[in-house]
Amino acid sequence: HAKEANVPIIVAVNKMDLPNASMDKVKAALSEHGLTPEEWGGDTQYIGVSALTKQGINDLLEAIILQAEMLELKANPNREAIGIVLEASLDQGRGPIGTVLVQNGTLKIGDYFVCGLSVGKVRAMVNDLGQRVTKALPSTPVEVLGFEKTPEAGESFNVMLDEKEAKAIADKRVQLKQQEALKANVKVTLENLYEKIASDAMKEFKVIIKADVQGSAEALRDALNKIQSDKIRFVSIYSASGAVTESDVNLAHASNAIIIAYRVRPSGKARELAEKLAIPIERYDIIYEAIESIQNAMKGSLERLKKEVDIGTVEVRDVFHVPKVGTIAGCYVTSGKIERNAGVRVMRDNVLIYTSKISSLRRIKDDVKEVASGYECGASIENFNDIKKGDLLEIFKIEEIAQEL
Numbered sequence: 431h432a433k434e435a436n437v438p439i440i441v442a443v444n445k446m447d448l449p450n451a452s453m454d455k456v457k458a459a460l461s462e463h464g465l466t467p468e469e470w471g472g473d474t475q476y477i478g479v480s481a482l483t484k485q486g487i488n489d490l491l492e493a494i495i496l497q498a499e500m501l502e503l504k505a506n507p508n509r510e511a512i513g514i515v516l517e518a519s520l521d522q523g524r525g526p527i528g529t530v531l532v533q534n535g536t537l538k539i540g541d542y543f544v545c546g547l548s549v550g551k552v553r554a555m556v557n558d559l560g561q562r563v564t565k566a567l568p569s570t571p572v573e574v575l576g577f578e579k580t581p582e583a584g585e586s587f588n589v590m591l592d593e594k595e596a597k598a599i600a601d602k603r604v605q606l607k608q609q610e611a612l613k614a615n616v617k618v619t620l621e622n623l624y625e626k627i628a629s630d631a632m633k634e635f636k637v638i639i640k641a642d643v644q645g646s647a648e649a650l651r652d653a654l655n656k657i658q659s660d661k662i663r664f665v666s667i668y669s670a671s672g673a674v675t676e677s678d679v680n681l682a683h684a685s686n687a688i689i690i691a692y693r694v695r696p697s698g699k700a701r702e703l704a705e706k707l708a709i710p711i712e713r714y715d716i717i718y719e720a721i722e723s724i725q726n727a728m729k730g731s732l733e734r735l736k737k738e739v740d741i742g743t744v745e746v747r748d749v750f751h752v753p754k755v756g757t758i759a760g761c762y763v764t765s766g767k768i769e770r771n772a773g774v775r776v777m778r779d780n781v782l783i784y785t786s787k788i789s790s791l792r793r794i795k796d797d798v799k800e801v802a803s804g805y806e807c808g809a810s811i812e813n814f815n816d817i818k819k820g821d822l823l824e825i826f827k828i829e830e831i832a833q834e835l
Contacts, residue, residue, distance in 0.1 A: 438497055439465060439474055442490050446478035453478055505568035510589040511535035515545065515581045516571065519643040520672045520694065526577035530566075530587050537566040537574075537589065542596045546585040547603050547677070548578040549596040580672025583644040608680070636687035637724070638678055639669035640694050647671055650692055650717055657725050664724075674711060679703045688712060690720060737829050738773070742766025742803070744823040750808070757815040758808050761823065768825045769800040774811055775824040786812045788825070 432439050443456050457467045457476055466472025475493050479486035517529040528545065530537070541552045553576040555563050566572045574587075581587075590596040637654070641647035647669040657664050667685050668678070674689055674696035680703070682689050688710040689696075696704060696711055704711050714720035748760035761768070770791040776783040789812040793801055801807040811817060 433464065438501070440490070440493050440497060441465060441474060441476045442479050442486075443476060444479055444481055447480040447483045447485055451478075505534045507536045507567050509535040510591070511537035511541065511543075511566070511587070512589070513537065513587040515583055515585045515587055517583055517644055518577075518581045518671050520580045524575055526580040526672060528574050528577055528581045528587070529571060530574050531571045532566045532568055534568055535589065536568075537570075537572065539564050541589045542591075542593045543587060543589045544596045544599045544603075545577065545581045545587045547600060547607060548581070549593070549600045550574075550577045551593070552576045579675060580670065582670040583648075604677075608684075634663050634665045635724075636665045636667050636685055638682050638685075638687050638689045639666055640674050640678060640689065640691050641669075641671055642693040644671040646692055646717075650690070650720060653717065653721050654724055657721070673697055674700050674704075676700050676703050679707065679709050682709045683707045690714065690724070692717070692720060738826050739829050740766070740824060740826050741772065742768050742825040744768050744809070744825060746817060746819055746821040746823065747806075749817055749819055756810055757817050758810050759817050759821075759823070760806070761809050762806050763801055763803045765803050766825065767800050767802045768807065768809065768823070769827070770798070773826045773828065775826065776811065776814065776817065777822040777824060778818065778820075783821070784811070784814050784816075786814050788812075 441456075441460060443451075443453055445451055446453070453476065457470070460474075461467070461470070461472070465474045467474055467476050475497070477486055477490045477493050479490055511532050512534040513530045513532045515528045516531050519527055521527050537552065537555070539552050539555065543550055543552065552574055555566060555575070556573040557563050557566075558571055563572065588599075590599065639647050639651050639654075641650060651666045651669045654664050654666065667687055668681060671694075673694045674691050676697070676699055678689060679696075679700050681687070682704075689704070689712065691711055691713045693715055695713065701711075703709075712720075712723065714723070742763060743765045744761045744763050746759045747762050750758040750760060752758055768788065768791065770788055773785070773787050775785050788809050790810045791798055791801065792808045793805065798807070809823075811823075
């Protein structure tokens with residue numbers, strides 16, 4: 431990610447207090463990935479450190495400051511704070527919590543902010559040492575309490591002048607999000623999921639992932655993204671931490687998606703809305719169970735293959751015409767078996783005459799479901815009376831086979 435963003439990299443090599451530590455070995459290995467040391471003609475700084483003895487920590491800080499000066503990285507602490515959410519979670523006691531890295535300005539207790547589609551007010555902040563603080567300067571990461579709902583990692587965090595301005599911006603973002611979501615086709619439920627996927631040229635299985643923490647949501651999304659094939663494609667249209675909300679249900683409704691809730695549960699209103707709109711909410715507490723369940727669901731969404739299976743061969747040895755019943759074939763089962771309601775192909779001189787099914791089957795005087803090889807029986811063929819002595823009946827069944835991904 432750092433390479434793609436053209437961001438300089440400083441390598442801190444830990445455990446340099448150990449007697450067998452080799453900086454050159456690390457440099458040689460990382461050089462293969464483009465991190466060539468400055469002393470070897472590259473532009474990557476390598477600093478040897480020890481987390482145990484604190485060796486090299488000051489050198490590392492100096493290297494970071496030097497790099498920042500070279501890049502002319504500056505921030506103005508005397509303005510409204512701007513930051514980015516690094517991680518988020520839902521705490522049962524404290525509610526939604528977001529770890530925010532302040533990039534510009536100063537974040538203070540009581541500030542109103544906009545983050546994603548929601549507004550909030552900073553009620554408390556905790557620094558990386560677990561201490562409560564009243565303000566956070568640029569480049570400071572802090573846990574922020576006061577979110578309206580759990581934010582998503584990577585979302586921008588902007589402090590506004592007052593609550594009115596914050597709500598106006600959040601409402602505008604919600605409208606834009608809804609307009610974008612409504613561009614999707616028709617809604618989907620578990621009942622019409624098969625029909626919807628079967629009618630699409632490119633089959634897609636869309637889901638919304640909600641988890642207890644953002645890391646779990648990303649891990650589940652990445653694992654499910656590996657379930658791919660040329661027959662169906664998994665699409666995660668949204669993943670975040672926190673309980674399933676009404677907004678998630680509306681997004682699923684507009685996007686033909688189901689909701690996966692990993693270690694979280696829908697709120698009361700979200701559950702009612704999901705029932706009203708027939709939006710499936712699949713709940714899991716173990717990741718591999720979620721993966722297995724979704725994989726089976728994706729397989730079930732594929733149109734099942736139909737395959738004819740030959741189950742027997744029957745020779746017509748006599749023909750009987752019964753009034754009000756029709757033509758009955760006196761048969762001998764030469765191989766396999768004959769079953770009532772099974773499919774039948776009438777062959778005459780190795781030419782297919784008619785295809786239908788066995789409508790009735792009798793053995794001596796009893797109605798039976800099947801007759802095995804080596805036995806005689808009487809059978810009638812649905813909508814076909816032109817059967818003749820010497821005809822050969824091929825008995826078959828139609829089996830449905832689930833396609834593999």
